[in-house]
Amino acid sequence: MENLKTPKLENQICFPLYVIAKEITGLYRPFLDELDITYPQYLVMxxxxxxxxxTVSHIGDQLFLDSGTLTPLLKRLEAKGFIARKRNKEDERVVEAFLSESGRELQKKACEIPGKILEKIDVEPEDLVQLKENIQKIVSKIKK
Known part of the structure; x- marks a missing residue:
């Protein structure tokens, strides 16, 4: 039998990425609760x-979400009055999403969130920019 080494959690890149995503999403929760939206809905907005x-497919491409995941998010945002979904006049198979007046008002309230998150995590903005750039490099290599 081969000498197999059991993977160790401390050696995995996926684990700290999972933890930071979970923790940062948790930091957003109280601010998004005030806006009555979830983190995935915030991303769509x-x-x-x-x-x-x-178009729904363009939103999905930007967020790396398939239509099975995105459609329920859009339906909930529409039910809350933040967006409207409309079929394209030239091609009725294509659905487009448009902001409502409430959705535009929500944007004004959401502008405060990034600053509040920065205050909570107390990390130098340059470090966050570097982290984001490194993660984006990895994502682009994975998505090739």
Missing amino acids: MVLWENDGL
């Missing part, structure tokens, strides 16, 4: 705040 009127 950020995409729409940058570019209103995107």
Whole structure:
């Protein structure tokens, strides 16, 4: 039998990434609760705040979500009055998402969140920029 080495948690890159994602998402929770949205809904709203009127597939591409995951998120955001989904007039198979007035108002409230998160984690902004750039390099290599 080969001399197999059991993987150790402390040697895995996936574990600290999992922990930081879970912990940072948890930091967002109280701020997002005030806005009555979840973290995944917040991600969708950020995409729409940058570019209103995107197709569902484009939103999914940006967030690395399939339509089976994204559609329920969009339905809940629509039920809360933050977005409206409409079929494209030229191609009715294509669904587009648009911000409502409430969705635009939500954007104003959400502008405070990044600063509040920075205060909570007490890390130098340059360190976060470097971390983000390194993670994005890895993501781009994985998605090739």
